[in-house]
Amino acid sequence: MYLQRTKKVLIGSVLAATLLAGAGASGVASAAARSVGRPHALKKGLKVFVVPKNLGNSYFTTADSVKTGGALSALKALGESGAETSGTTDTPASQLPVIQADISKGANALVISATDPTALCPTLKRAMASGIVVVTYDSDAPTCRTLFVNQATAQGIGDIEVQILAKELHGQGQIAIVSASASDTNQNTWIAYMKQELKSYPKMKLVSVVYGNDDTATSTTVTQGLLSKYPNLKGIISPTTVGIAAAAAVLDTAKYRGKIQLTGLGTPDEMKKYVQDGTVQAFALWNPADLGYLAAYAAVELASHAITNAPGQSFVAGRLGRYKVLPGHEILLGAPFVFTKANINKFNF
Numbered sequence: 519m520y521l522q523r524t525k526k527v528l529i530g531s532v533l534a535a536t537l538l539a540g541a542g543a544s545g546v547a548s549a550a551a552r553s554v555g556r557p558h559a560l561k562k563g564l565k566v567f568v569v570p571k572n573l574g575n576s577y578f579t580t581a582d583s584v585k586t587g588g589a590l591s592a593l594k595a596l597g598e599s600g601a602e603t604s605g606t607t608d609t610p611a612s613q614l615p616v617i618q619a620d621i622s623k624g625a626n627a628l629v630i631s632a633t634d635p636t637a638l639c640p641t642l643k644r645a646m647a648s649g650i651v652v653v654t655y656d657s658d659a660p661t662c663r664t665l666f667v668n669q670a671t672a673q674g675i676g677d678i679e680v681q682i683l684a685k686e687l688h689g690q691g692q693i694a695i696v697s698a699s700a701s702d703t704n705q706n707t708w709i710a711y712m713k714q715e716l717k718s719y720p721k722m723k724l725v726s727v728v729y730g731n732d733d734t735a736t737s738t739t740v741t742q743g744l745l746s747k748y749p750n751l752k753g754i755i756s757p758t759t760v761g762i763a764a765a766a767a768v769l770d771t772a773k774y775r776g777k778i779q780l781t782g783l784g785t786p787d788e789m790k791k792y793v794q795d796g797t798v799q800a801f802a803l804w805n806p807a808d809l810g811y812l813a814a815y816a817a818v819e820l821a822s823h824a825i826t827n828a829p830g831q832s833f834v835a836g837r838l839g840r841y842k843v844l845p846g847h848e849i850l851l852g853a854p855f856v857f858t859k860a861n862i863n864k865f866n867f
């Protein structure tokens with residue numbers, strides 16, 4: 519049902535601008551639900567650490583900051599002690615010691631975008647066994663978290679990227695993917711759905727998947743490598759905000775602009791220039807600040823024992839309204855949104 523709606527509604531048109539302008543949860547929150555109010559008392563003074571994949575990635579700065587209305591703004595409003603902590607690279611080697619340090623500092627809850635579930639799970643399982651709430655957001659670690667706050671269904675995200683590129687290429691030509699790191703759960707899940715959706719476009723051939731590790735320099739190098747290795751390449755999907763911005767900068771020359779199509783997931787601020795000059799026609803994303811805000815609320819609800827992670831439990835997440843725990847111990851923010859020249863100037867993040 520949802521996916522059919524995604525296909526019909528999102529391709530060629532866009533969701534109402536209000537979705538990303540602060541109104542929040544499409545199809546989930548209603549005015550009636552919002553007016554119900556909060557039935558449970560939440561604890562104050564909880565120590566909640568927000569751990570993105572890496573620091574210095576503007577997607578996570580938006581998702582986590584007080585000034586954008588992200589995770590730390592929710593924690594502040596609820597009277598919790600919140601901090602954003604992570605390493606500088608999209609790797610478990612960088613993220614894991616930070617998580618361990620947060621646990622030693624007496625964390626009541628962790629809100630984590632997982633760089634590598636295999637590497638993180640032993641530590642996260644021990645944390646959960648000692649009573650710490652583990653909420654994943656953005657990138658899941660399915661076997662070692664209490665709840666996952668998902669930005670949109672993985673299939674919805676994978677499908678929309680393939681559909682945008684298929685429309686631009688009239689369903690034909692060699693394409694490649696510039697991903698983040700090879701161990702990131704979110705990109706790997708989306709790519710699996712992209713491969714499935716590509717079966718509907720038999721003349722579009724995926725020739726390579728390369729990894730820029732959510733690092734601008736590496737993403738630039740791997741994009742340049744694709745262009746020299748595949749002279750007939752017609753399109754690139756980059757399901758990472760760092761990757762798509764780096765790939766767009768590489769394609770923003772007379773040689774490639776308009777000749778190789780690029781889509782994927784990007785932030786409007788980083789992509790405006792490339793949409794205005796015709797390097798990119800359309801790309802997708804959700805509101806990262808809403809994602810962080812919702813994940814922080816969920817963590818506080820769980821750590822206060824106001825809800826459990828059982829499907830059917832629900833809570834009011836401040837400005838976003840009421841959300842329900844779904845099967846799989848997951849909460850869904852909404853649907854991805856497509857940015858084009860016609861709407862991109864309305865957004866600042």
Ligand code: RAM
Pocket residue numbers: 571575577578631656657698704732757758759760783784
């Ligand atoms: C990058 C990260 C993040 C992803 C976005 C779309 O910033 O890889 O995990 O969700 O892109």
